[in-house]
Amino acid sequence: MARPTIIDGGWQARLGFGNIATERYYSPEFRQLELERLWPRVWHVAGRATDLQKPGDYLTYEFGAESVLCVRQDDGGVRAFHNACIHRGRRLREPGMGSVHSFRCGYHHWEYGRDGSLVNVPEKELFPQLAERQSGCRLASLACEEFETYLWVHFDPNAPPLRDYLGEMAERLTDYDFASCALIADQSAEVECNWKVAVDNINEGYHVVRLHEQLQPIYDESQTCIEIVGDHNVGSAPFGIPSPQLDDRESVNDMLCGMMVEAGMDPAAYRGSAVGVREAIARHLRTRSPREFNFSRLSDAQLTDFFALFVFPNASFASTGLSHMFWRIRPHATDPGKCYFDQQSSIRVPKGEPHPPRPPASHFKAGEESLGTVPDQDAHNYARVQKGLQSRRVPEIILGEQELLVRHFHAVLDRYLGVEPRPR
Ligand code: FES
Ligand SMILES: [Fe+2]
Structure with a gap:
């Protein structure tokens, strides 16, 4: 041959x-190491940028225990967020694609703009702690870049540029x-x-x-x-x-x-x-x-x-x-x-x-x-x-x-x- x-x-x-020891393929401890030291430190492909044609188009996918939401912005760029409401953590969207003006959480209806900022909280006066930081209240963001028709995401919002990684x-x-x-x-x-x-x-x-x-x-x-x-x-x-x-x-x-x-x-x-x-x-x-x-x-x-x-x-x-x-x-x-x-x-x-x-x-x-x-x-x-x-x-x-x-x-x-x- x-x-x-x-x-x-x-x-x-x-x-x-x-x-190579086989335990890396099944041991919970090895999986834990990957969760802590691998996945948060690499760029991965989120999907095709061509699926997000116009502002408000989004895609959601599960990645390990995380769920990611990528959204086309009004300025033409794409941002990525943790797909988790900052109120009590509910997933905002199920895996898949769609198009929205804003993201309203299905639980208590907190609402987020396409840019991830918190734009509406029902009975906001019940949350005095939001008053101080409403402008800073937003979905947790991830690094996101568009390259060669694909969307690439890094869990660290301050990740080194994708080009350096590739x-x-x-x-x-x-x-x-x-x-x-x-x-x-x-x-x-x-x-x-x-x-x-x-x-x-x-x-x-x-x-x-x-x-x-x-x-x-x-x-x-x-x-x-x-x-x-x-x-x-x-x-x-x-x-x-x-x-x-x-x-x-x-x-x-x-x-x-x-x-x-x-x-x-x-x-x-x-x-x-x-x-x-x-x-x-x-x-x-x-x-x-x-x-x-x-x-x-x-x-x-x-x-x-x-x-x-x-x-x-x-x-x-x-x-x-x-x-x-x-x-x-x-x-x-x-x-x-x-x-x-x-x-x-x-x-x-x-x-x-x-x-x-x-x-x-x-x-x-x-x-x-x-x-x-x-x-x-x-x-x-x-x-x-x-x-x-x-x-x-x-x-x-x-x-x-x-x-x-x-x-x-x-x-x-x-x-x-x-x-x-x-x-x-
Ligand atoms: S968990 Fe989202 S509004 Fe309460
Ligand atoms: Fe093969």
């Missing part, structure tokens, strides 16, 4: 081959011009696993050629590539070229034909072999830029291949030239053995063409609805991995070279938590 190309191969030597990854995200991608599916699955089980999965391609065997006609695992970018990473998988494991790499198979059609080519007119399809698609897509698409910042490989840009600790922007997938894994409010796997699929829309209407968001337990063949295969493993990890007879996990990004992720996590990895 081919090894992945590692850009800056020094990482393997630096990170070594120590095993470092070089900011440029990599910009390459893909997400603004030209339209959402076609928005799903959220509750999964019976620790949030890191799902993150580990999106950080390694070792499983792909076996678990997603059906991809072999279009996926050459021998050319996978991994790159560490600060605390983040990029993993890529060459699409449009058959696996070397297939005996026939000459005949153009149906899946390759499908990719050509998707790129706007006529497979019947293609005269080359199967291994040449990837290049041919890239050449063809290049002819459609800049008239239809803005591919100026993408390499030929980025036009066909699947590049997953992982932003620590829980988001992946996985794109080809024509498609874009966003994954976010949210921790559960109380249970380290559960998480939420959010998947938003988008397609790139040619310039001048209308974007399709936004699809409704769906929420379900894993297995009740399909996330697509490949993510279903992944999700099928999650709960089973979690069960196995909790077995006392599996005290550690063993990571190989192709799982270097998993190892790097845990090293960054350990740094945040201030814990020493416990290699054997």
